[in-house]
Amino acid sequence: MRARDLMTAPVITVQPWTSAKEAAELLSRHGFTALPVVDDDERLIGIVTEADLIRGRIPADPRHAHEHREAAVAGKTVGDLMTSPATAMSAGTDVADLCQALVDARIRAMPIVDGSAVVGIVTRGDVVRMLAREDTDIARDVKHRLEIYGGSGRWQIDVHDGYVHIADQFDDDTDRHVAKLLALAVPGVVAADTAYAGEEQNR
Numbered sequence: 001m002r003a004r005d006l007m008t009a010p011v012i013t014v015q016p017w018t019s020a021k022e023a024a025e026l027l028s029r030h031g032f033t034a035l036p037v038v039d040d041d042e043r044l045i046g047i048v049t050e051a052d053l054i055r056g057r058i059p060a061d062p063r064h065a066h067e068h069r070e071a072a073v074a075g076k077t078v079g080d081l082m083t084s085p086a087t088a089m090s091a092g093t094d095v096a097d098l099c100q101a102l103v104d105a106r107i108r109a110m111p112i113v114d115g116s117a118v119v120g121i122v123t124r125g126d127v128v129r130m131l132a133r134e135d136t137d138i139a140r141d142v143k144h145r146l147e148i149y150g151g152s153g154r155w156q157i158d159v160h161d162g163y164v165h166i167a168d169q170f171d172d173d174t175d176r177h178v179a180k181l182l183a184l185a186v187p188g189v190v191a192a193d194t195a196y197a198g199e200e201q202n203r
Contacts, residue, residue, distance in 0.1 A: 001185050003098055004091035006130060007112045007120030013038045014048065016079030023078050024053050033125070034109035036118045037082045043116040046084035049108065053081065088113045091120065099127055133188030135159040142166070142189070145182045150175055156197060162190035167197040 013036045014023050023035055027050060037046035075081040088111040089098055098110055102124055112120040139159040146155045146166070156167040164183045168176050176194035183192035 001095045001187060002091065003089055003093045003095060003110075003112050003122055004120070005185075005187060006095055006126050007091065007122045008126065009112075009120035011036060011111070011118055011121045013042075013118055014078050015039070016045070016077060016082070018078045020053055020076055020078065020081060023048055023081075027053065032109075033123055034107075034121070035078075036086065036111040036121060037078055037084070038118060042118070044086055044088055044111055044113055044118050046078075046082035047086040047109070047111060048078045048082040052083070055081070086111055088118075090114070095122075095127070098122060102127075130187045131162065131190070133162075135161070138162065138164065138186060138188045141186045142183045142192075145186065146179055149178060149182060155179065162188055164189050164192040166192065166194040168194060169197050171196045171198060 012026060012030065012032070014026065016037060016039075018037075026032065026035060034047050034049040036044055037048055039045050087101070087105060087107065089101065091112050091114060093112075102108070102110060102122075108125075109121055109123040111118050112122060136159075139157050142159070142164055143155065143157050146157070150168075150170075154169045156169075158165045158167075164186075166176070166179050166183060168179065176196070180192045180194050183189055
């Protein structure tokens with residue numbers, strides 16, 4: 001599965017002169033965790049996150065004693081707060097690689113670009129929602145892809161917690177290999193295996 005299959009598009013972007021207040025409103029209204037920052041030519045130049053927006057923005061309650069520490073200065077615009085340059089990936093990136101990048105960099109959202117133009121965004125939440133897909137929905141999508149490839153009535157598909165087992169009525173290693181690849185490209189599939197139905201029936 002590729003980033004284009006999972007990304008939210010079109011994506012809402014902000015510019016460096018967008019106020020921190022407006023950026024916070026956009027995140028709150030849409031349930032986002034981050035906003036790509038673009039220049040006048042719509043090229044990606046940074047990203048602003050929830051963490052960027054809350055840093056130094058909430059005053060300490062004077063009624064309580066606080067540990068003394070240097071107060072962070074609250075930036076007024078996105079340009080004051082954003083991380084630049086921003087990490088980004090292309091729409092053709094394998095979602096497995098994208099997820100690894102989210103984990104390794106400890107970031108919550110990955111802008112998706114075509115060249116330097118932002119075309120979408122993938123968040124950890126998008127990945128979690130994909131993994132939470134119902135097994136019946138996954139089975140339906142796998143069956144649809146396999147019927148296009150090898151005809152109807154040929155495949156028996158069982159899905160449990162995102163793990164797909166495919167039994168093929170024909171004993172063809174090449175077709176089973178293709179069937180596995182097609183299944184792995186379905187959103188929500190964690191793993192897939194195949195077998196010749198005749199062998200399973202003889203066990």
